[in-house]
Amino acid sequence: MCISKPITIISAPTSLGLRPNNDGLEPTTWQAPDLYLQSGFSEKIKAKIIRLEHPKYDFDAQFGTKIRNGLSIRAYSLQLAAQVTETLLSGNTPIVLGGDCSILLGCLLGARRAGGRGLVHVDGHCDYFHLGNYDITSRLGTVAGMDLALATGKGELLLTHWNEVDCPLVLETEAFHIGERNFGTEVFENAYGDIVSSKITMIPLQKLLEDGPAITAHRIVNELNKQNLSKVWLHIDFDILDQLVMPAVDSPGSPGLKFDELEELLLTLLKCNRFIGLDVTIYDPGLDVEHKYLPALTEIIEKCSLEISNN
Amino acid sequence: MELLYSSHPAKDRSEAMYLYGQLVGKWKTSIRHIPAEGEERFTSGEWEFGFALEGRAVIDVWQIPSRKEAELTGNTVECGLCVRVYDPILALWKFTFHGPLYRTTLNMLAYKIGNEIVQEMFVGRDIVRWIFHDITEEIFLWKAIRSKDGCKNWIVEQTLEAIRIV
Numbered sequence: 001m002c003i004s005k006p007i008t009i010i011s012a013p014t015s016l017g018l019r020p021n022n023d024g025l026e027p028t029t030w031q032a033p034d035l036y037l038q039s040g041f042s043e044k045i046k047a048k049i050i051r052l053e054h055p056k057y058d059f060d061a062q063f064g065t066k067i068r069n070g071l072s073i074r075a076y077s078l079q080l081a082a083q084v085t086e087t088l089l090s091g092n093t094p095i096v097l098g099g100d101c102s103i104l105l106g107c108l109l110g111a112r113r114a115g116g117r118g119l120v121h122v123d124g125h126c127d128y129f130h131l132g133n134y135d136i137t138s139r140l141g142t143v144a145g146m147d148l149a150l151a152t153g154k155g156e157l158l159l160t161h162w163n164e165v166d167c168p169l170v171l172e173t174e175a176f177h178i179g180e181r182n183f184g185t186e187v188f189e190n191a192y193g194d195i196v197s198s199k200i201t202m203i204p205l206q207k208l209l210e211d212g213p214a215i216t217a218h219r220i221v222n223e224l225n226k227q228n229l230s231k232v233w234l235h236i237d238f239d240i241l242d243q244l245v246m247p248a249v250d251s252p253g254s255p256g257l258k259f260d261e262l263e264e265l266l267l268t269l270l271k272c273n274r275f276i277g278l279d280v281t282i283y284d285p286g287l288d289v290e291h292k293y294l295p296a297l298t299e300i301i302e303k304c305s306l307e308i309s310n311n
Numbered sequence: 312m313e314l315l316y317s318s319h320p321a322k323d324r325s326e327a328m329y330l331y332g333q334l335v336g337k338w339k340t341s342i343r344h345i346p347a348e349g350e351e352r353f354t355s356g357e358w359e360f361g362f363a364l365e366g367r368a369v370i371d372v373w374q375i376p377s378r379k380e381a382e383l384t385g386n387t388v389e390c391g392l393c394v395r396v397y398d399p400i401l402a403l404w405k406f407t408f409h410g411p412l413y414r415t416t417l418n419m420l421a422y423k424i425g426n427e428i429v430q431e432m433f434v435g436r437d438i439v440r441w442i443f444h445d446i447t448e449e450i451f452l453w454k455a456i457r458s459k460d461g462c463k464n465w466i467v468e469q470t471l472e473a474i475r476i477v
Contacts, residue, residue: 063405064420066433075400132461137436154462157431161422163402 005309007047008092010083011037012279013054014076016069017102017143018250021286026057027250028286033097035285035294041302045309048092050083052076061140068140069102070158077106077159084110088276095305096279100250101127102143104235107279108151108169109162111233116276118174118229120220120269121148122262123237124253126180126202128192130154144250144282147235148177149192152200172199174229176220178265179240181205181253205240205255213261217268224274234269234278236304238297246297248288259296263303270307278304321366327397330404330423331369333446334360338473342375345468355380358473369395387412395421406430438462449475 011033018027033051042049055069055076062071080096084107087094096107101123108119121127129141130149143150143159150159152175153168160168177195182188183204195202201223208216224232239249242256257265269275283297320328337359344352356375363370374390381388391410398405404421419441421430428443438458445452455469 064418064432071401074403078400078402130461131438132463135436136433157422157424157429158403158420161424161429163423166425 005311006092007045007305007309008087008090008094009037009042009047009049009305010080010087010094010096011049011051012076012080012096012099012103012106013052014099014103015057016055016073016076017100017147019068019140019142020059027100027284029098029100029250029282029284030054031285032283033099035291036097036298036301039294039298041298041305045302045305047095047305050087052079052083065156065158066136066141067146067156067159068142070141070143070156073102073105073143074158076102077109077162080106081110081113081162084277085113088114088116093305093309093311094277095301095308096277097301098279098281100144101147101235101237101281103279103281104147105143105150105159105169107235107277108233109165111231111277112165112169114231114276116231116233117170118224118227118232119151119170119176119235120224120232120275121151121175121177121235122240122265123148123177123179123235124181124205124239124241124256125237125251126177126192126195126200127237128154128195130192131156133192133194148175148195148200151175152198170233174227176201176203176223178203178208178216178220179205179237179257181255205257208257208265209255213257213265214268217265220269221272221274224272230274231276232274234266234275234304234308236266236278236280237282238280239282246293248284248293249282250284259300263300266300266304267307270304270311273311275308275311278308280304315363315370317362317364317366319366320362324367324397324399327399327402328362328366328369330397330428331360331395332362333448334371334443334451335362335369336360336475337477338451339377339476340373340375340471340473343470345470347466347468357476363394364396367397371395389413391415404430440465 013030013033015027015030021027127148129146151169243252340356342354357377358373360371371393394407406419408417419430419432430441453471456465
């Protein structure tokens with residue numbers, strides 16, 4: 001095993017960005033990081049481990065925001081960002097284990113403070129809800145459904161304005177989404193169809209399946225090369241997997257990738273030496289009582305960690 | 312109210328307290344009301360800021376018109392109390408406003424954005440921002456703006472010019 005750059009695993013056990021589950025309880029995505037770590041993969045790759053606390057989930061609206069757990073997510077993002085920045089500045093590669101997709105904001109903020117630019121967002125949904133495309137009086141917004149919008153500067157100041165970062169965490173021209181499975185449908189149009197009028201590059205799931213993971217990854221890498229983006233963040237939401245192979249996520253769906261296809265996509269992306277860190281999100285052990293899907297997910301995380309550390 | 316007032320910002324967050332702390336003092340205000348329909352209206356008043364709660368908050372009271380002017384005209388004085396508390400964990404300000412005459416209570420979150428102070432709240436589906444801008448030692452401007460389309464377009468509802476008295 002060859003590891004050229006030391007890895008720091010940051011455990012971010014949070015469910016703050018999700019609505020309560022069907023039983024009205026806090027979803028259990030927060031349990032995932034410990035389970036990944038219990039598999040022993042971190043010892044194999046000789047990673048340093050930093051553990052953030054499991055933040056308190058609030059069922060009621062918080063002060064001054066229409067976003068569920070909005071204040072808590074800001075606090076958690078600042079905490080996570082500090083660890084990501086410190087990891088990068090010390091020369092290590094951060095691998096952030098979620099948790100739900102709200103961790104993306106802290107990852108990007110931390111990366112930005114260490115000179116990071118750009119995002120590849122691999123997700124079965126483009127997570128683009130913002131103040132301009134849904135009725136904020138109808139429900140509390142959930143960050144796991146709006147993380148790409150927030151990252152590109154659309155949404156409440158609470159989660160789009162960060163001290164020391166004058167512009168959005170990621171410019172639209174430097175954001176690349178892969179995997180929206182509802183693209184072109186009425187569901188997509190009614191939810192966040194306006195993403196097509198942004199400058200975010202979008203490769204829907206159907207296109208990904210048609211072209212295959214390797215060609216898709218190369219297309220993104222070409223764009224990164226063209227824009228000379230050399231410190232890019234990689235976000236991986238496991239709901240890009242087909243619900244037939246991975247149902248233990250907040251919003252499972254089909255079509256989707258198989259495990260080997262996801263692995264090919266991610267490893268081809270990471271081989272280009274342009275990524276400085278990655279996060280994995282949304283596996284919910286509460287929806288996988290026997291932990292049937294855990295080994296395959298952990299294997300992907302391990303392989304990605306090794307690949308990025310060799311950059 | 313000795314327990315309420317403070318003469319200076321708390322040492323454990325003095326840099327952050329400067330954001331609203333720079334407004335501490337008394338100001339004469341000229342206000343322009345711009346209703347969605349109907350004619351614009353102009354009023355004048357006073358606005359006074361001070362440190363409070365061991366220097367970890369800034370409180371302020373505005374009046375329209377000033378008491379002096381009200382005594383001369385017989386007009387009712389409308390006034391509002393604002394409490395602005397810096398939260399070092401969130402790196403932002405929490406703002407609460409009480410306007411007893413019209414039974415108003417508002418909550419907002421506030422941020423330093425460039426050289427401006429931007430407060431944000433949500434009224435129905437609208438996004439409302441109150442912004443302090445062009446702040447100097449002797450003068451500052453303030454405006455209330457509203458977006459009905461998710462921050463694409465903004466309508467100016469009120470502007471204010473403040474000139475320092477004390």
